[in-house]
Amino acid sequence: MVNLGIVGLGYWGPNLLRNLVANRRAGTVTICDRDPLRLDRIGERFPGCPRTADFHDLLNSPDINAILIATGVSTHYPLAMQALRAGKHIFVEKPFADTADKALEMVNEAESRGLVNMVGHTFLYSPPVITIKEIVRSGELGDIRFITSNRVNLGLHQKDVSVVWDLAPHDFSMIFHWLDAEPDLVEAFGSCYILEGIPDVAFINLRFPCGAIANVQVSWLAPSKLRKTVIVGSKKMLVYDDTEPYEKVKIYDKGVDLIEPETFGEYHLAYRTGDIRSPKLDSFEPLAAEMEEFLRCVETGDVPKTSGREGLGVVKALELADASLRARG
Numbered sequence: 001m002v003n004l005g006i007v008g009l010g011y012w013g014p015n016l017l018r019n020l021v022a023n024r025r026a027g028t029v030t031i032c033d034r035d036p037l038r039l040d041r042i043g044e045r046f047p048g049c050p051r052t053a054d055f056h057d058l059l060n061s062p063d064i065n066a067i068l069i070a071t072g073v074s075t076h077y078p079l080a081m082q083a084l085r086a087g088k089h090i091f092v093e094k095p096f097a098d099t100a101d102k103a104l105e106m107v108n109e110a111e112s113r114g115l116v117n118m119v120g121h122t123f124l125y126s127p128p129v130i131t132i133k134e135i136v137r138s139g140e141l142g143d144i145r146f147i148t149s150n151r152v153n154l155g156l157h158q159k160d161v162s163v164v165w166d167l168a169p170h171d172f173s174m175i176f177h178w179l180d181a182e183p184d185l186v187e188a189f190g191s192c193y194i195l196e197g198i199p200d201v202a203f204i205n206l207r208f209p210c211g212a213i214a215n216v217q218v219s220w221l222a223p224s225k226l227r228k229t230v231i232v233g234s235k236k237m238l239v240y241d242d243t244e245p246y247e248k249v250k251i252y253d254k255g256v257d258l259i260e261p262e263t264f265g266e267y268h269l270a271y272r273t274g275d276i277r278s279p280k281l282d283s284f285e286p287l288a289a290e291m292e293e294f295l296r297c298v299e300t301g302d303v304p305k306t307s308g309r310e311g312l313g314v315v316k317a318l319e320l321a322d323a324s325l326r327a328r329g
């Protein structure tokens with residue numbers, strides 16, 4: 001049994017809490033928010049959870065083995081470092097930290113103490129993303145040539161972070177996971193339309209050592225919600241539409257083959273349009289799987305699938321995208 005503390009009971013924290021209390025590996029879950037109204041409101045929904053408004057109570061409790069941090073990104077580093085120094089395993093919501101230097105410090109601190117450090121890259125626990133990883137790994141798509149990803153809607157404008165830090169961690173974490181690589185080039189172009197100094201639209205280009213390229217579009221200004229990723233491989237193509245209720249993933253046996261010229265200067269293109277297949281997806285809540293992974297790793301000492309190192313890789317790319325954006329591409 002793992003006794004836990006969770007800090008941050010705003011929009012996202014209660015989702016983690018709901019899945020924690022439902023997990024058989026979790027013992028007592030102490031909840032913490034410095035906002036007394038939020039603490040009371042969530043405390044009433046989870047009467048079995050001890051409450052505190054002071055984060056130090058989590059640090060000082062010898063019974064608590066692990067702390068989950070679901071506060072705003074600027075607080076991830078100070079809270080995580082205090083938790084690690086108090087000997088607690090940590091789960092930190094995405095993005096892992098607000099700079100790559102801080103993210104690296106958190107990873108080093110955790111690793112030197114032998115503590116689990118995990119980042120909340122929730123999508124990597126979702127059935128479509130897991131299935132796509134298996135499809136890419138199997139070679140069915142061939143070599144991955146490029147990926148495009150759209151994550152736009154009329155979103156909540158954040159006061160302290162750009163749309164890149166808010167939304168792109170999802171696309172970056174998925175793309176890096178599928179390609180098993182971090183980009184060697186990141187460039188971004190965007191604009192601030194509503195709040196001065198806070199970009200609310202960004203078009204980000206990435207290049208990977210394998211030669212694949214990717215384009216990620218993120219925005220809080222769009223008439224409808226788009227969550228669509230297209231993966232184009234040398235053999236087949238795949239479309240992942242997370243807004244679809246069924247058939248979120250479709251594999252298209254489509255492509256263009258260059259036929260070797262028989263005589264110099266002559267070439268021939270062969271267009272292939274074959275079957276469309278939609279693989280059967282498992283059905284479980286990604287957050288339940290994410291909490292299970294954290295608790296399992298705390299119990300066993302295993303390195304989580306979304307360790308702090310993955311969090312660091314995403315933060316590095318976010319930092320580069322932000323720098324490129326501010327330098328106007």
Ligand SMILES: NC(=O)c1ccc[n+]([C@@H]2O[C@H](COP(=O)([O-])OP(=O)(O)OC[C@H]3O[C@@H](n4cnc5c(N)ncnc54)[C@H](O)[C@@H]3O)[C@@H](O)[C@H]2O)c1
Nearest residue numbers: 008009010011012013033034035070071072073093094122
């Ligand atoms: N994985 C996902 O899909 C996903 C989705 C949404 C948000 N998030 C992440 O979750 C985190 C939280 O986002 P949110 O939208 O819930 O934020 P929020 O502002 O709604 O809530 C944050 C809460 O933390 C509390 N808090 C901050 N510092 C504290 C401290 N020192 N002690 C006690 N309480 C403190 C605040 O009072 C607030 O209630 C962010 O990192 C965000 O990126 C992840």
